[in-house]
Amino acid sequence: ELGVCYYPEQWPREKWDEDARRMVELGLAWVRIGEFAWSKIEPQSGVLHWEWMDEAIEVLGNAGLKVILGTPTAAPPKWLVDRYPDILPVGENGVVRKFGARRHYCFSSRRYRVEAARITEMMVRRYGENPFVHAWQTDNEYGDHDTIHSYSDEAKLAFREWLAARYDTIEEMNRAWGTSFWSMHYNSFEEIDLPNNLVEEPTPTHLVDYYRFSSDQVKSFNKAQVDIIRAHSPGRPVTHNFMSQNTDFDHHKLGEDIDIASWDVYPMGGLINGRLSPETKARYLRVGDPDQPSFNHDLYRAVGRGRVWVMEQQPGPVNWAAHNQSPADGMVRLWTWLAYAHGVDMVSYFRWRQAPFAQEQFHAGLLLPNSEEDQGYVEVAQVAEEMKRLPKGEVKAKASIAILLDYESRFATRALPQGRGYVASAIALDWYSAVARLGVDVDFIGQHSDVEGYKLLLAPDLVIPDADFIARLKSSGAKALFGARSGSKTRDMHIPADLPPGPLGDLLDFRVARVESLPDFHRETVLYGNTSHQTTGWRETIRTTETVLATFEGDHRPGTPAVIGNDKARYCATLPRGEFLSKLMGDTLGWAGVEGLPDLGDLRIARRGNLHFAFNYGGVTATVPAADDATFLVGGRDLAPVDVAIWTQS
Amino acid sequence: ELGVCYYPEQWPREKWDEDARRMVELGLAWVRIGEFAWSKIEPQSGVLHWEWMDEAIEVLGNAGLKVILGTPTAAPPKWLVDRYPDILPVGENGVVRKFGARRHYCFSSRRYRVEAARITEMMVRRYGENPFVHAWQTDNEYGDHDTIHSYSDEAKLAFREWLAARYDTIEEMNRAWGTSFWSMHYNSFEEIDLPNNLVEEPTPTHLVDYYRFSSDQVKSFNKAQVDIIRAHSPGRPVTHNFMSQNTDFDHHKLGEDIDIASWDVYPMGGLINGRLSPETKARYLRVGDPDQPSFNHDLYRAVGRGRVWVMEQQPGPVNWAAHNQSPADGMVRLWTWLAYAHGVDMVSYFRWRQAPFAQEQFHAGLLLPNSEEDQGYVEVAQVAEEMKRLPKGEVKAKASIAILLDYESRFATRALPQGRGYVASAIALDWYSAVARLGVDVDFIGQHSDVEGYKLLLAPDLVIPDADFIARLKSSGAKALFGARSGSKTRDMHIPADLPPGPLGDLLDFRVARVESLPDFHRETVLYGNTSHQTTGWRETIRTTETVLATFEGDHRPGTPAVIGNDKARYCATLPRGEFLSKLMGDTLGWAGVEGLPDLGDLRIARRGNLHFAFNYGGVTATVPAADDATFLVGGRDLAPVDVAIWTQS
Amino acid sequence: ELGVCYYPEQWPREKWDEDARRMVELGLAWVRIGEFAWSKIEPQSGVLHWEWMDEAIEVLGNAGLKVILGTPTAAPPKWLVDRYPDILPVGENGVVRKFGARRHYCFSSRRYRVEAARITEMMVRRYGENPFVHAWQTDNEYGDHDTIHSYSDEAKLAFREWLAARYDTIEEMNRAWGTSFWSMHYNSFEEIDLPNNLVEEPTPTHLVDYYRFSSDQVKSFNKAQVDIIRAHSPGRPVTHNFMSQNTDFDHHKLGEDIDIASWDVYPMGGLINGRLSPETKARYLRVGDPDQPSFNHDLYRAVGRGRVWVMEQQPGPVNWAAHNQSPADGMVRLWTWLAYAHGVDMVSYFRWRQAPFAQEQFHAGLLLPNSEEDQGYVEVAQVAEEMKRLPKGEVKAKASIAILLDYESRFATRALPQGRGYVASAIALDWYSAVARLGVDVDFIGQHSDVEGYKLLLAPDLVIPDADFIARLKSSGAKALFGARSGSKTRDMHIPADLPPGPLGDLLDFRVARVESLPDFHRETVLYGNTSHQTTGWRETIRTTETVLATFEGDHRPGTPAVIGNDKARYCATLPRGEFLSKLMGDTLGWAGVEGLPDLGDLRIARRGNLHFAFNYGGVTATVPAADDATFLVGGRDLAPVDVAIWTQS
Numbered sequence A, B, C: 001e002l003g004v005c006y007y008p009e010q011w012p013r014e015k016w017d018e019d020a021r022r023m024v025e026l027g028l029a030w031v032r033i034g035e036f037a038w039s040k041i042e043p044q045s046g047v048l049h050w051e052w053m054d055e056a057i058e059v060l061g062n063a064g065l066k067v068i069l070g071t072p073t074a075a076p077p078k079w080l081v082d083r084y085p086d087i088l089p090v091g092e093n094g095v096v097r098k099f100g101a102r103r104h105y106c107f108s109s110r111r112y113r114v115e116a117a118r119i120t121e122m123m124v125r126r127y128g129e130n131p132f133v134h135a136w137q138t139d140n141e142y143g144d145h146d147t148i149h150s151y152s153d154e155a156k157l158a159f160r161e162w163l164a165a166r167y168d169t170i171e172e173m174n175r176a177w178g179t180s181f182w183s184m185h186y187n188s189f190e191e192i193d194l195p196n197n198l199v200e201e202p203t204p205t206h207l208v209d210y211y212r213f214s215s216d217q218v219k220s221f222n223k224a225q226v227d228i229i230r231a232h233s234p235g236r237p238v239t240h241n242f243m244s245q246n247t248d249f250d251h252h253k254l255g256e257d258i259d260i261a262s263w264d265v266y267p268m269g270g271l272i273n274g275r276l277s278p279e280t281k282a283r284y285l286r287v288g289d290p291d292q293p294s295f296n297h298d299l300y301r302a303v304g305r306g307r308v309w310v311m312e313q314q315p316g317p318v319n320w321a322a323h324n325q326s327p328a329d330g331m332v333r334l335w336t337w338l339a340y341a342h343g344v345d346m347v348s349y350f351r352w353r354q355a356p357f358a359q360e361q362f363h364a365g366l367l368l369p370n371s372e373e374d375q376g377y378v379e380v381a382q383v384a385e386e387m388k389r390l391p392k393g394e395v396k397a398k399a400s401i402a403i404l405l406d407y408e409s410r411f412a413t414r415a416l417p418q419g420r421g422y423v424a425s426a427i428a429l430d431w432y433s434a435v436a437r438l439g440v441d442v443d444f445i446g447q448h449s450d451v452e453g454y455k456l457l458l459a460p461d462l463v464i465p466d467a468d469f470i471a472r473l474k475s476s477g478a479k480a481l482f483g484a485r486s487g488s489k490t491r492d493m494h495i496p497a498d499l500p501p502g503p504l505g506d507l508l509d510f511r512v513a514r515v516e517s518l519p520d521f522h523r524e525t526v527l528y529g530n531t532s533h534q535t536t537g538w539r540e541t542i543r544t545t546e547t548v549l550a551t552f553e554g555d556h557r558p559g560t561p562a563v564i565g566n567d568k569a570r571y572c573a574t575l576p577r578g579e580f581l582s583k584l585m586g587d588t589l590g591w592a593g594v595e596g597l598p599d600l601g602d603l604r605i606a607r608r609g610n611l612h613f614a615f616n617y618g619g620v621t622a623t624v625p626a627a628d629d630a631t632f633l634v635g636g637r638d639l640a641p642v643d644v645a646i647w648t649q650s
């Protein structure tokens, strides 16, 4: 199903009816409203204006649209932050972050929790059983503008309480933090401060605990709203719209509290800010990184425990990246089908009409500011038409391979990168991309997840493995490939007692005796399958009794293992990229009995139930890898650039 | 006429007489003093020492020099800022900017306005009718060291008052700022804060209003001094020395209040910090960007409504750029003649003698610190000699083309650049340079100016056009070329109601339906005159009924217009550079009936009255484009590098 | 002798005995403890736990180790900084630098001086005559993490007192600072503020005085501890472990107060952060800059007035650089022999066992975290074995050439770099390197040192020469080569009255009439010995009656002198690098009668008494420049990569 983000408070009343009518006409079923409306609802303390929202819901609902209502807590009004200045977040530099944009609140502000609950409860009591309200969104884009981490006094006090709860005694915390180092001992939790503005880096456990605390604050903030919604709006699913690849809080944990995970799809900015080289960025300029949207669809499908929506789909150029190119004509349609192919059940475009004022006036909508149809509108109309040709109710099947994304491991490498340029999210996306080019569908999991039923687990950066997870993996039928640094830290952010890989040693017998981070101006070479491959960035010296599948070459410690393995698990002691990574992934799939295709180049494929999809991100027409008996529902065997094919086959 | 900047307070009394004598001997007519002398005049609160200044003026005047007296408000003394700390400006980071250099005051400090008026009035009452004082300079280099924008409490209070005056009601301000977006609504002007240290960018209208406010604060601060001077020093012109290409405040507006605009000419630092590529910078290393000084002469001639001086001319290397190369020997002479050719009536060198102490001790003077003649001295002597050969009273004629510099449009793109690397001042200089290479004289204008009498108006970045200006342009005889983004915003910083170009639509029928900012690693191509040209940085998708003069090529929306036009006006939907820009400018001149020369390469020419000038910025001797009947007053037809030719012709 | 850094407070009591036994077994004689132990000694105010330290010293001493005891003042405990917050330093941005790492104290905090003396006195009274304590270290790594300069109120008050003592009257300070410039006059020392957060750069004398003040604060802080140690621990030498090439305080001056200078040898991070091009860094990736460790051995030998130790020698990869590669296997041995060859009498490895927790958990030790031997351990065992083959008591002879490192000159160019990229320490290392490649041993000196007995003095950056030093140099037998900027400032940071080079004029007759700093994209050329050489970065126009040895070429002032000289002294008016520098240094050695070798390429040699050493930093086997009658004690004539040869010859 399709939807759109709409802001009745930004438009004159007289436009609402026509807007609603045109939405339905376009084939949209859902409309999201409300998430930035607090100052319209409550322009002054206790002065409440619900009547416009009543009317907006009425108009939209009567036109046939299902309303997703957002709690308006992402942007508290000015009068509120003036009255209670400790609502405002504090930056890492110690400076208060002022009102004037959005997300100007500290998750630890006790006052803000009261106020957020108050406005949420009022809204939910009013609309919880409204027949036109079919779903709820909590707040908006947790973590946008780097707002998970606040260095306020409120955060300091809450952090102390969190630590006391985690460690029980200060001596247990001293042990975990290693405060015998550099005379860092604490006598009580009241002595603890936040880890900013130090002379040098704090102990990494201090940092990681602060990241964990901040993550937990987001979860509890969100949970409070969910509880209110559940209490007064029975039967309506609750969602939150996550940010692409944000790892500032544990999305798996927050996902437990909601019904559907949704996320915001902005591939153009993703390309500009992303992992690719300038040359590759130039090649994909107006189609985006072919794997970044799919990665996130698959990830948030896991976060939503199977249910995933796109709450905001870019319908044209945006305003917020360093540069803001236009998507190629056709990409809005392509992205919509891509989402569907990866299991997304609702795609909502952001936004209905481009705003001619305020911060996002360069952000396209389905309509131009003057209400003319923009390119996105035309493409959505096409998708809506094409959808009618497809069978309903196709369900995304469980994949044969799973990628592990462990948020605490991300906190660990953020706290202790050990080498500039180590970006765990780019490494994971590189792995995903190598698999995607071989046409293999992927699920994401966390360490809490069931691993049974997968043929292969990919763990690019499982820095802090749970013994319990490793035990479950061991007893499962899955094989596993672990990336460098996997198992390198305990939950206390220590090196495991008998050296890394800690609990991973139960799967694979090796020890990491030395670790190097390496600069870009240097290349290591690895001999793998009789070929020398370049690798960069990271190298470990490991000792093992397992089979050595690849070795380092060159002057330094030649012949030491680069990739090792046994029947169950493999480990790679460097960060493979490019053709080394491709070959490693291809071999690993083969080892695990996962069937892949020859390298798809700029083509990508996906399956949903009986439907097969192909997407062409390249500049020339490509042939779709469909079976001879394929029946094409959309497109055909020859796939033009920026085009989509959908078929069934036996 | 020639002059020099002199600081008697920095030298022992016994040097003054000889200094004055040597100035006159060198051929100087003017001397500027006083602008940093406050702590010498009033070393303690109310303790006034005018006697040294009395004597200095006496010595200089008696030697035959005309004194330009500067008000000393650019550097308040330590005792004053200690007594009234709210004089100090506050940086964008919220930190007070301390005493110890200069320009350490906030334009909004009410206390400083009182103090600045007090010292100015005392000085003007004392010297206003002094026969040796022939002109006044207010303060010094408004905007240097990024001092237009202060984020102090004083500025906050003044900004609220300014907004109240501008908008009358808070609801009108809410409308203009678009505060229905992101819950930004304000209930009163007392809730408004300054636009720094936010979580994200504020609404652009908030920013642009803050820039307008800051600009108005400069104007009123300056006007207060001018009023005092006018009241007590009749007949003496008032000037201010502006900074090259500073666009932090509206120079046209401030220019209304003074008699002569002067500016400070430092082409070596201008090159290092400037728009050119490293290769081109290397080529022009010791001659500077050939067009940056001329651009500013022509600009400040407009700001001074015809009267322009150079208050500070670099006489050798300086101290403040990232690197500080020496000008080529001969450049001081060249720059002096260049100024004259562009209508400058007085060139004052900074400074008489190099200071062996304090911040600028690496800044050359006409004399070395030990009073020996430095290279600049020798060249000034030559200019003084050459000047005698020239007829007096030649007046710069009105040019056939005008370039529009609209400061509010600069505020707009600063607030909302939409793409990193969009630098409006570099774009305007590129346009100027393309015209200068064709040997065409240029005037600058603002939207308040009369456009009648010009054959062609160039508007590289008129983001916010006045309907009134467009109407006057329409009824004039001038043709016009507009650059990308022209007409893209209303005065409220909104997109025009029926899409850009707003009022420009009265000249040229088109609509801008999509805007893209593009990264450096990508090149667009444009088909123009049967040739493909590269362009970068910006691309608009426009619809038009006008003639299409150039089209975009490539995969994305091929064939859409890149340049359009009719008999009256043309519009370019990208940012042309290099040979595309050269060709476009050449064609545009031809279209408007403006006669140009073949590309001058490294030569530049200018006319003042009957005098023709040529300047050789290249490394080899060039032939001057003089008529066959030319009579050379300085130099000749073959022009050596770094040399100047002056001739008359029929 | 060899030693190791050990932290008993970080390990369970039951490991100490075995650790001590293994240290002795490995051949170590010394062990350093205590420098971060404050919070273990005094976990709460006045609660003292010496018993564990008593026992640790007992265990180590009984095992046969000599203890170096560090005062624990580099890391005051949390309870102390909570009680007296003015202990904490303040960063240049004005923000307090918080507890949680180390070096979190301000040298000007009067309270901290009391507390540091208190803990030091208690420790020295307790262990001063302990038979196992053989030496003391004060504090740890003054200046690490940029901690010499604090911008606290305590520093401000102390700075005022320091200025009052230096200048006696405020008018003398006004003269020196040149406050007649920009109205900067002060009426009393109470008006002075610290030179941070200004609108623009302060006067350079303000900056340099602040650097001098900060340097003096370090000296007096250290001296207070030395006095306590001397009073209660007779016969034990006192040392401090300096940071490689730190020039934030005057090491010569501090060196006067201690018995032995020691320093911390981390060549891998030194390479990554260092002066070499990326290509050269890649070539030396795992061996490091061949000259940076030797430079510092020679420098700190001078700081220690002949006695130098290595307190921390990297035994494997570290954790703190942008990238942290492994040393090549063999480098720990090579660095140990290199230290010995340059006069170092004790090399202590940092650290015994890698810590599995806290900030440095990626920092290697001789043992892995699980107590297994790491690579460094093996190499130390080899060195210990090899040492037995060598004669004892060989003493480093005085070198024939000396390099002058004047810390006040470094303060001067830091305050007034005049060109981005001017890095005096890189220039000095370049000079050192050019000499080292010719196999010549070097001493370092300061201006206080005796210059007699040297054939040649190299002064790459003597910006502020003492007249007294120049007089002593003049009357000595030494010749001298001065680099650009030498003599360019007086002690007041003024240009000398009759232009640079000030007092250097007594040696060499010239005047510097113009100075240029030049960007990297531009190359100057110099004609020297009939060959054109490229030079960059700096160019002076000088006038001289001396012999011109090299001249600038090109368009700008061709033929002006680049290198000049007479029988006594030479001066170079640019910054030579690469082959120009090599040739200049070779010629200069010849001129001074210093015998050099042909270019050693990647080989380096050194002499200590009768022992000759060679070190191969290259990737291929090289031939050692040993005499035909050489007797090899370690290695042989053909020297493999990363290998060491030691021989005697007649």
Ligand SMILES: [Zn+2]
Pocket (backbone or CB within 6 Å): A121, A228, A231, A232
């Ligand atoms: Zn309730």
Ligand SMILES: [Zn+2]
Pocket (backbone or CB within 6 Å): B121, B228, B231, B232
């Ligand atoms: Zn008056």
Ligand SMILES: [Zn+2]
Pocket (backbone or CB within 6 Å): C121, C228, C231, C232
């Ligand atoms: Zn004592």
